[in-house]
Amino acid sequence: MRHLRGVLPRRLHPGVEMKAAAVEIRRELMKGNVAICLGAIAAGCRFYYGYPITPQNDIPEYMSTHLPTMGGTFLQAESEVATINFILGTAASGKRVMTSSSGPGISLMQEGLSYMAGSELPAVIVNISRSGPGLGGIAPSQGDYFQAVKCGGHGGYRMPVLAPHSVQEMYSLTMRAFDLADKYRNPAMVLGDAIVGQMKEPFTPVPYEPSVPPEKPWALTGCKGRPRQNVKSLYLKDNAIEVHNWKLFRKYERMREEEVLFERFRLDGATIAIVAFGTAARVCKTAIQWARQEGIPAGMLRPVSLFPFPSAQVDEAAEAADVVLVVEMNTGQMVEDVRMSTRHHDRIRFLGKPCAMPTPEEILGEIRTLAGKRP
Amino acid sequence: MKSPGKERFSRQMFDRPKSLVDVRTHFCPGCHHGIAHRILAETIDRYDLREKTIGVACVGCSVFLYDYIDVDVAEAPHGRAPAVATGVKRAQPDKFVFTYQGDGDLAAIGTSEIIHAANRGENITVLFVNNTTYGMTGGQMAPTTMLGQRTSTSPYGRDFRNDGYPIKMAELLATLEGTAYSARVATSTPAQIRKAKEAVRKAFEMQIREMGFSIVEFLSTCPTNWGMKPLEAQERVLGEMSEYFPLGVYKERTQADFV
Numbered sequence: 216m217r218h219l220r221g222v223l224p225r226r227l228h229p230g231v232e233m234k235a236a237a238v239e240i241r242r243e244l245m246k247g248n249v250a251i252c253l254g255a256i257a258a259g260c261r262f263y264y265g266y267p268i269t270p271q272n273d274i275p276e277y278m279s280t281h282l283p284t285m286g287g288t289f290l291q292a293e294s295e296v297a298t299i300n301f302i303l304g305t306a307a308s309g310k311r312v313m314t315s316s317s318g319p320g321i322s323l324m325q326e327g328l329s330y331m332a333g334s335e336l337p338a339v340i341v342n343i344s345r346s347g348p349g350l351g352g353i354a355p356s357q358g359d360y361f362q363a364v365k366c367g368g369h370g371g372y373r374m375p376v377l378a379p380h381s382v383q384e385m386y387s388l389t390m391r392a393f394d395l396a397d398k399y400r401n402p403a404m405v406l407g408d409a410i411v412g413q414m415k416e417p418f419t420p421v422p423y424e425p426s427v428p429p430e431k432p433w434a435l436t437g438c439k440g441r442p443r444q445n446v447k448s449l450y451l452k453d454n455a456i457e458v459h460n461w462k463l464f465r466k467y468e469r470m471r472e473e474e475v476l477f478e479r480f481r482l483d484g485a486t487i488a489i490v491a492f493g494t495a496a497r498v499c500k501t502a503i504q505w506a507r508q509e510g511i512p513a514g515m516l517r518p519v520s521l522f523p524f525p526s527a528q529v530d531e532a533a534e535a536a537d538v539v540l541v542v543e544m545n546t547g548q549m550v551e552d553v554r555m556s557t558r559h560h561d562r563i564r565f566l567g568k569p570c571a572m573p574t575p576e577e578i579l580g581e582i583r584t585l586a587g588k589r590p
Numbered sequence: 591m592k593s594p595g596k597e598r599f600s601r602q603m604f605d606r607p608k609s610l611v612d613v614r615t616h617f618c619p620g621c622h623h624g625i626a627h628r629i630l631a632e633t634i635d636r637y638d639l640r641e642k643t644i645g646v647a648c649v650g651c652s653v654f655l656y657d658y659i660d661v662d663v664a665e666a667p668h669g670r671a672p673a674v675a676t677g678v679k680r681a682q683p684d685k686f687v688f689t690y691q692g693d694g695d696l697a698a699i700g701t702s703e704i705i706h707a708a709n710r711g712e713n714i715t716v717l718f719v720n721n722t723t724y725g726m727t728g729g730q731m732a733p734t735t736m737l738g739q740r741t742s743t744s745p746y747g748r749d750f751r752n753d754g755y756p757i758k759m760a761e762l763l764a765t766l767e768g769t770a771y772s773a774r775v776a777t778s779t780p781a782q783i784r785k786a787k788e789a790v791r792k793a794f795e796m797q798i799r800e801m802g803f804s805i806v807e808f809l810s811t812c813p814t815n816w817g818m819k820p821l822e823a824q825e826r827v828l829g830e831m832s833e834y835f836p837l838g839v840y841k842e843r844t845q846a847d848f849v
Contacts, residue, residue, distance in 0.1 A: 262681060288680050292673070293706040300670040300703070304646070304677020307664045312677075330667045435662040435678070437685055439641035445656045447647075447665035 245418035247385045247411045248273035248315075251341055252281070254389030255313045257423040260339070261287030262312040264301040266294060266320060269353045270409040271343035274315040295320040299327030299340075306336040307446040309434025311393055315341035318359050319350065322367065328402050329368030332463070333448030335433075337396035339389065341405045343412040346570035355409035355494060356570045360548035363406045364521045371460070373467040375403040375474060376521040378492040379411055382418045388519070390423050395474060397427045399466055406521065408544065410494040410572055476519035477528050481507065485514030487585055488536035490529060490553050492518050494572060495542045502578035511586045521549070526556035533557040538585045542566045542578060607631035609640045609660045616654065620813035620820025623651060625777040625786075626719055627658045630690070633790045634661065637798065643686040644678050646671045648695040651725045655690045669700025672707035675714045686797060688715040694724045697733040697757050704763070711768030711802035715793045718759060718805055721812040722831065729815025733757045736834060741815070756834060760807040764840035770802035773839040776809040776832060778824045785837075792842065801846045809835055 245253075252274055255263070263278040279289040292298040298314050305312040316324065321342045331338065344359040346352040361367075363376045375395045377388040389405055396403040435446055450456040480496075481503055482488060491499045496517040506513040516532045518525050533539045533553075539562050541550040546567045554560055566573065566581050580590035606612060610631035617623045634640050640661055647655040649668035656663035666674040671689035679687045696704050696718050707714065723741055724730040731744040734756045738747040748756075764772040771793050775786035786808065793804035809831050811823035818826065 264677070290676070290680060293702060296670070297673040297676075297703055297706065300666060300673030301677040301680070303666070303670075304664065304674040304679075305681040306677070307674070308644075308678050308681035310681045312681075326667055327670070330665075334665065435644045435664055436682065437642040437644060438660070438662050443656075443660050443662050445663050445665065447656070447663075449653060449665060 240419060240421065242417050242419050244415050245382050246273060246415045247379075247382045247407065247413065248343065249277050250382045250386040250418055251315070251389045251405065251407075252277040253420060254386040255339065255393070256281070256285070257420070258311065258390040258393040258425075259423075259429075260311040260313050260393060261285065262305045262310050263287070263314065264290050264292055264298045264305075264312070265314050265316065266292050266298050268317045268320045270345055270412055271315045271317050271341065273412070274341065274343075295323035296326065299324040299331075302338045303327055303331055303334070303336060306331065306338045307334070307435050309431035309436065311397075313339040313341065315343060317343050317345045318347045318362075321359065321362065325362075325368040328366070328374070329370050329372060330448050331402045332366075332368070332372035332374060333370065333459075334446045335400040336402070336446065337400050338402050339392045339396055339405065340402055341389070341407065344406065344408045352570060353409065354570045355544060355572055357408060357493060357495060357544040357548070358569065359406065360521065360543070360545065363404050364524070364552070372463060373470070373522055374401055375399070375470060375523070376406050377404070377476070378406050378519060378521050380493050380497045380517065381411070382414065382416045384519075385411060386418060386420065394426045397431075399470060400433070401466065406493070408494050411497075471523040474520055475523050475525045475528070477525040478517040478519060479528075480515040480517060482514035482516055482532060485512050485535070486537045487511065487513040487540060487582055488532040488538070489513065489515040489540045489542055490518070490532070490549070491515060491542040492521060492549065495544050498573055498575055499542055499578055501575040502582060505575065505579050506582045506586075509583075511582055511588070513582050518549070524552050524556070526552070529553055529556040533559045533562055537562065539563045540566060540581060540585060542573065544572060545569050607635045609634040611658050611660050613657060616657075617651070618812075618814045620811055620823050621651075622721070622777050622808065622810040623719065625783065626717060626808050626810070627655070629777075629783070629787050629790050630688075630717060631659055632787065633794050634659070636791065637686075637794055639686045639794075642684070643688070644682070646675045646678065646687070646689040648689065648691040648700070650692040650695055650727075652690050652692045652695070652719055669695050669698070670703055671695065671700065672703040672712070672714070672716065676707055676710070676712050679712065679714050683713075686794075688717060690717045691719070692725070693718070693720040693722065693734040694732045697759050704759070705766070708763045708766045708803045708805070709768045711770070713797055713800055713802055714804075715797045716803070716805040717790070718807045719810045720759070720807055720835070721810040722756070723812050723815050725812045725815055729812070736830060758835060760805065760835075760840050763805055768803050769805070769841055770796040770843040771804035771839075772841040773805075774807040774809065774835060774837050776827050776837055778809075778811075778827045782837075789839070796843065799846065801843050807835075809837070
């Protein structure tokens with residue numbers, strides 16, 4: 216791990232001064248989970264709390280090695296329940312803070328996430344998801360889509376969910392998650408899986424360009440020179456909780472208007488439009504290239520933000536294509552959002568593979584079948 | 591026009607602590623939260639900590655801390671106040687951080703968080719208000735409910751064969767290496783209140799001197815849910831509660847580990 220310390224020059228770790236230019240940007244072979252750490256550190260995150268769980272242990276291991284050397288804090292909690300509340304406390308103090316876990320641990324954090332959404336506290340939560348339900352397995356899976364996108368905690372809240380499909384995106388979307396969290400005073404999630412977390416590929420540590428001001432006047436820092444203030448989610452008086460819910464709703468509507476992220480991959484002229492995210496989308500890219508070589512006009516719309524979901528873009532793709540093929544590493548979760556995005560339900564097909572990565576051959580076979588050829 | 595003599599005789603000797611907000615209490619008659627709040631506010635003033643204090647409120651009657659104490663307060667999920675306080679203290683080690691928790695919060699749902707915060711020697715101060723019941727939700731059985739005590743969920747009285755025994759947190763936490771100070775106090779007589787103030791001062795000093803985790807358990811009343819008059823509730827604290835939960839200092843560190 217020691218060589219990694221040279222990848223990001225110290226000046227890229229901006230701390231309080233968030234805007235800093237890269238001194239030396241080198242292309243490196245990098246592991247997805249470590250790219251998340253580098254993205255967080257570049258974005259000024261100096262607090263990380265977590266609890267061990269496979270397949271994301273590279274993240275706490277990296278953070279425990281490197282954060283103390285740059286004046287940051289790493290703390291291993293007694294559980295994910297405690298973790299998310301450490302996060303709540305540090306977020307309430309106005310500091311950028313991150314945790315990472317996998318499905319079973321993210322389940323334990325749902326209580327805290329609901330409280331943080333209700334108390335309007337920003338933090339980044341990384342889910343390097345594994346197979347479920349229950350203890351499931353450690354194989355890659357996209358089975359946590361519902362939990363992440365619909366939000367598994369109580370009371371009705373939303374949070375931005377970003378789904379990287381490459382090591383480069385693990386880095387850049389983590390930085391973006393910090394900005395989104397601060398912009399909306401809301402938790403934000405990076406949803407990866409065991410494959411994007413564990414794989415290595417070339418990566419460029421581009422400098423962090425903050426899109427939000429660093430001031431947090433709402434933070435609890437002691438009431439010196441101002442009236443006391445609270446961070447809370449309890450609203451008992453009159454209709455205060457209704458007012459609060461409408462305020463949160465307007466925030467989620469603004470996310471829907473301003474934060475949709477997607478990639479169009481060879482979608483122009485495509486009669487077979489694939490919709491896939493994360494690792495599944497990465498495999499689809501290979502299958503689409505092979506299909507194009509065979510003269511089958513396939514393309515893909517890849518949602519990068521799963522909340523807000525690129526509904527208009529999905530509808531547009533469904534309008535233009537003969538068939539919409541939804542590919543997921545589960546038995547069908549995002550496909551429900553695809554159905555809700557368009558009236559062309561009869562064009563939607565689903566290829567799911569729970570708890571395993573589909574091969575490009577499998578997807579190509581499905582594309583051939585949909586194109587009326589032998590698989 | 592005032593005469594100089596009159597002014598001398600009307601000198602104010604006793605006042606509301608600066609850190610205690612001047613509002614009408616909403617707590618029930620005979621409840622001891624107000625006494626604990628006053629001791630807390632007086633101690634914050636004594637060490638001039640008001641502008642550098644962050645409190646963490648828990649779930650239950652004690653959540654309304656932020657209506658009474660004039661400091662920044664974060665609200666924690668049920669039982670998680672020590673974890674939230676950990677997050678605050680790690681981010682702002684120069685600030686004074688305390689939690690204010692009830693017995694359902696600290697000794698049932700939050701047992702894991704309090705034990706591990708104590709065991710880490712987390713440099714925070716915990717005020718633990720033990721009234722042997724869940725007050726806000728209507729008087730259900732708590733982990734500290736006395737054997738034989740009738741509550742809305744132990745209508746035949748707490749039976750150890752079914753519900754186990756009332757848990758003694760001050761003693762339990764005193765056994766942990768990270769705990770610098772652990773004491774149990776009551777606030778039913780003026781003498782007890784003086785001792786309680788002394789204990790809270792000690793607990794504050796532990797944090798100020800970076801000695802580690804400190805906790806003061808208050809034996810408190812809940813006349814409403816006990817079905818007692820306030821004076822009967824006082825008698826219960828002085829009688830059966832103090833017998834089972836003995837008052838005293840269970841641990842007092844004199845030297846920090848790092849010395």
